[in-house]
Amino acid sequence: MQIPYIVEERPDTGLNNSKLGIWVFLASEIMLFGGLFSAYVFLRMAAPVGDFAYWGSKLSIPMATFNTIVLISSSVTVIMSWASLKMKDFEKYKMYMGLTLLCAFLFLVVKYFEYTGKFHHGIYPSSSTFMGIYFTLTGLHMLHIIGGMIVMGYFWLPFGNKMWQSDPERFTNRIEVAGLYWHFVDLVWIFLFPILYLL
Amino acid sequence: MSNDSHHEENFLQKYIFSVDHKVIGLQYGITSLLFLFFGFCLMMVMRWQLAYPETSVPIVGWLLGESDILMPEIYNMLGAMHGTIMIFLGVVPLAVGAFGNYIVPLQIGAPDMAFPKLNAASYWSYFIGGVIMLASFFMPEGAARSGWTSYPPLSIFETGQTTWLIGMVFLITSSLLGSMNIIVTIVQLRAPGLSWFRLPFFVWAQFVTAFLLVLAFPPLEAAAVLQLMDRVAHTSFFLPSGLVYSGATVDVYGSGSPLLWQHLFWFLAHPEVYVLILPAMGIVGDVIANNTRKPLWGYKSLVYASVFLGFMSFIVWAHHMFLTGMGQAMSAFFQTTTMIISIPSVVILTAFFISLWGASIRFTTPMLFALAFLPMFGIGGLTGLPLGVGASDIHLHDTYYVIGHFHYVVAPGTIFALFAGIYYWFPKITGRKMSEALGKLHFWPSLIFMNGVFMPMFIQGLAGVSRRLYDGGQLYAHAQDVLQWNEFMSISAFCLAAAQIPFIINVFVSMFNGEKVDRNPWGATTVEWSAPSPPVPHANFEGDVEVYRGPYEYSVPGADKDFSPQTEK
Numbered sequence: 122m123q124i125p126y127i128v129e130e131r132p133d134t135g136l137n138n139s140k141l142g143i144w145v146f147l148a149s150e151i152m153l154f155g156g157l158f159s160a161y162v163f164l165r166m167a168a169p170v171g172d173f174a175y176w177g178s179k180l181s182i183p184m185a186t187f188n189t190i191v192l193i194s195s196s197v198t199v200i201m202s203w204a205s206l207k208m209k210d211f212e213k214y215k216m217y218m219g220l221t222l223l224c225a226f227l228f229l230v231v232k233y234f235e236y237t238g239k240f241h242h243g244i245y246p247s248s249s250t251f252m253g254i255y256f257t258l259t260g261l262h263m264l265h266i267i268g269g270m271i272v273m274g275y276f277w278l279p280f281g282n283k284m285w286q287s288d289p290e291r292f293t294n295r296i297e298v299a300g301l302y303w304h305f306v307d308l309v310w311i312f313l314f315p316i317l318y319l320l
Numbered sequence: 321m322s323n324d325s326h327h328e329e330n331f332l333q334k335y336i337f338s339v340d341h342k343v344i345g346l347q348y349g350i351t352s353l354l355f356l357f358f359g360f361c362l363m364m365v366m367r368w369q370l371a372y373p374e375t376s377v378p379i380v381g382w383l384l385g386e387s388d389i390l391m392p393e394i395y396n397m398l399g400a401m402h403g404t405i406m407i408f409l410g411v412v413p414l415a416v417g418a419f420g421n422y423i424v425p426l427q428i429g430a431p432d433m434a435f436p437k438l439n440a441a442s443y444w445s446y447f448i449g450g451v452i453m454l455a456s457f458f459m460p461e462g463a464a465r466s467g468w469t470s471y472p473p474l475s476i477f478e479t480g481q482t483t484w485l486i487g488m489v490f491l492i493t494s495s496l497l498g499s500m501n502i503i504v505t506i507v508q509l510r511a512p513g514l515s516w517f518r519l520p521f522f523v524w525a526q527f528v529t530a531f532l533l534v535l536a537f538p539p540l541e542a543a544a545v546l547q548l549m550d551r552v553a554h555t556s557f558f559l560p561s562g563l564v565y566s567g568a569t570v571d572v573y574g575s576g577s578p579l580l581w582q583h584l585f586w587f588l589a590h591p592e593v594y595v596l597i598l599p600a601m602g603i604v605g606d607v608i609a610n611n612t613r614k615p616l617w618g619y620k621s622l623v624y625a626s627v628f629l630g631f632m633s634f635i636v637w638a639h640h641m642f643l644t645g646m647g648q649a650m651s652a653f654f655q656t657t658t659m660i661i662s663i664p665s666v667v668i669l670t671a672f673f674i675s676l677w678g679a680s681i682r683f684t685t686p687m688l689f690a691l692a693f694l695p696m697f698g699i700g701g702l703t704g705l706p707l708g709v710g711a712s713d714i715h716l717h718d719t720y721y722v723i724g725h726f727h728y729v730v731a732p733g734t735i736f737a738l739f740a741g742i743y744y745w746f747p748k749i750t751g752r753k754m755s756e757a758l759g760k761l762h763f764w765p766s767l768i769f770m771n772g773v774f775m776p777m778f779i780q781g782l783a784g785v786s787r788r789l790y791d792g793g794q795l796y797a798h799a800q801d802v803l804q805w806n807e808f809m810s811i812s813a814f815c816l817a818a819a820q821i822p823f824i825i826n827v828f829v830s831m832f833n834g835e836k837v838d839r840n841p842w843g844a845t846t847v848e849w850s851a852p853s854p855p856v857p858h859a860n861f862e863g864d865v866e867v868y869r870g871p872y873e874y875s876v877p878g879a880d881k882d883f884s885p886q887t888e889k
Contacts, residue, residue: 123431124430124431124432124434124436124509125431125508125509126434126508126509131508134507134508136507136508137508138434138435138504138508138509141503141504141507141508142434142435142438142500142501142504145500145503145504145534146496146500148534148535149496149500149534149535149537149538150538152534152535152536152537152538152539153538153539153541153542154542155538155539156538156539156540156541156542156543156584156587157542157545157546159539159583159584160542160543160546160557160580160584163577163580163583164557164575164576164577164580167575167576167577167580168575169575172575245553246549246553246554246555247553247554247555247556247572247573248573249573250555250556250557250573250574250575250576252555253549253553253555253556253557253573254557256549256553257545257546257549257555261545
């Protein structure tokens with residue numbers, strides 16, 4: 122027996138299963154990063170005055186600004202890829218999804234140079250509480266980026282997008298749900314950028 | 321994904337890597353019962369040490385290393401792992417993983433959970449977490465021994481903790497996947513006509529529980545990541561400056577805070593208490609309505625109370641931390657919220673008691689367990705009040721009183737309710753009833769010995785005996801008058817173990833030789849009893865389900881029988 126409301130929306134809730142599922146998942150993600158952001162506030166209050174600002178000044182604002190632009194662009198392209206599917210333009214979908222993956226990859230490359238730059242100067246997570254929370258927060262965020270890339274890469278590659286032929290509506294929903302997750306990952310960075318680099 | 325067309329499934333597809341919620345529910349049930357038994361065994365070894373300190377442990381002594389005496393390091397290991405296993409691998413997976421998975425889709429008339437593959441992933445993640453926890457006993461550095469609460473700084477320096485943290489990440493992932501699934505299933509897959517206030521109380525309880533798991537577990541995951549960083553990358557999130565350990569100043573950056581861990585930990589672990597108790601209340605509600613042949617009294621109050629309970633459980637966590645010196649204002653706030661949260665619990669318990677009023681009660685085995693739940697949970701709840709008030713908590717904190725309090729909630733409380741659930745739904749799962757005689761032989765000794773184990777803990781705790789003492793407090797003058805209770809409690813614990821033998825026999829004998837029953841042996845009203853026993857694989861019901869009435873329409877005036885099933889017009 123088929124499980125109902127996988128593709129079509131349930132009339133009284135106005136949602137399909139996956140969309141509700143991803144929102145509940147994102148709620149738990151908010152609690153995860155919320156816990157870490159609270160830890161950041163708590164540790165900043167416990168640290169000696171100026172300690173966080175001193176260590177924060179060692180981070181590269183230009184690199185992070187570039188990454189912010191890259192990530193926001195990827196949020197735009199992921200929406201475009203979904204909109205292309207809505208307009209039944211599969212080639213455009215491939216292009217925009219490819220651009221999204223490229224942006225995500227670019228973000229990781231920049232982050233790689235940031236991390237290794239720190240390591241070359243002998244700065245590690247154990248160097249200070251600020252550096253500890255910096256590496257933890259950005260590291261966990263990067264894991265989320267990589268997770269998103271795996272899912273979107275699967276939908277981009279031929280063996281993952283076969284569903285477009287058999288069940289286009291369901292495939293479009295999948296891209297929408299993946300896009301919602303991607304916006305969340307983007308949003309986390311929007312919070313990380315000021316609290317780690319600017320404050 | 322299930323198909324309408326029938327295709328033959330091989331053994332692996334059918335029983336091991338199944339995506340059918342019933343098989344996954346049973347997998348959860350069997351695994352968690354085994355873990356419950358294992359956690360109980362750990363505790364019995366500890367109880368031997370407390371009753372007969374530093375003597376040879378019988379039967380399992382050869383497992384304890386070179387001598388067959390329980391050494392302090394192993395005692396701490398058993399203590400930490402008893403808590404971890406009972407909560408994260410035993411009771412929660414049984415209450416939420418097994419009962420939630422098996423019963424919720426049936427009670428809402430759904431063919432399966434909303435995301436069957438995610439459901440299987442949830443079980444296997446739980447399984448891996450369990451294997452990691454078990455494997456930690458055999459690793460060179462041993463299992464975790466910083467208590468199930470893993471308070472730093474101790475947990476940063478003690479061995480075995482890294483494995484514990486990695487195991488926890490898997491268990492947290494498992495419960496996130498499982499509870500997301502339960503929320504979506506309840507919201508989306510209710511049968512036509514099954515509006516929110518026609519849901520059985522059990523479904524409501526599972527719904528609130530799932531929200532608690534989704535929202536409370538991630539902060540613990542965050543805390544686990546931070547603690548892992550402290551242990552592996554030598555950060556100092558939980559280590560203050562100038563900390564001295566083993567006579568030397570610890571070489572870390574410092575400026576961290578052990579209190580941060582406690583806040584993040586209890587932000588999970590207090591809602592976790594309600595994760596333990598709400599599904600139990602759900603089971604008790606269903607069993608009481610069925611065996612009193614009356615509607616559950618105050619159904620809507622029960623629903624509102626459990627939703628309010630769920631909400632409040634997020635803002636009481638620091639009542640575990642009165643002694644940390646976090647300040648008067650904080651203590652005052654958390655004392656107030658703690659007193660407020662006792663109100664919905666009392667509402668629920670009172671509604672259950674009033675449901676009994678004037679009923680001709682059927683004393684079946686599930687009903688006996690459900691009835692015992694009421695006073696046992698009542699004792700557990702009421703003994704919690706002195707712990708929720710800062711002034712009396714100063715005396716009682718970290719004593720055996722606390723152990724007695726939460727074990728009354730979880731052991732003769734939740735676990736009794738889970739037993740009630742097993743006896744109640746066994747005919748649905750197997751098509752056969754469990755033996756009533758063996759059931760009663762299981763119930764009465766269990767009830768007596770449960771109290772034998774936990775009641776004296778209040779006496780010891782009020783005298784001030786600390787928990788987590790390897791010798792049970794032999795070196796303390798104030799403990800001398802109450803130490804003789806240790807032997808009594810330990811013998812009760814061993815008898816309690818013996819009292820579970822009829823249950824184990826009952827499960828296996830009834831599975832093959834129990835009385836065969838039709839689809840509704842208890843004369844119950846809720847939707848799951850309109851499915852065949854056992855329900856159809858990958859579909860549950862033979863046709864479309866439609867619901868016409870509320871969940872507990874027993875003894876409706878003018879009806880031709882004393883129950884009006886939800887699926888009958």
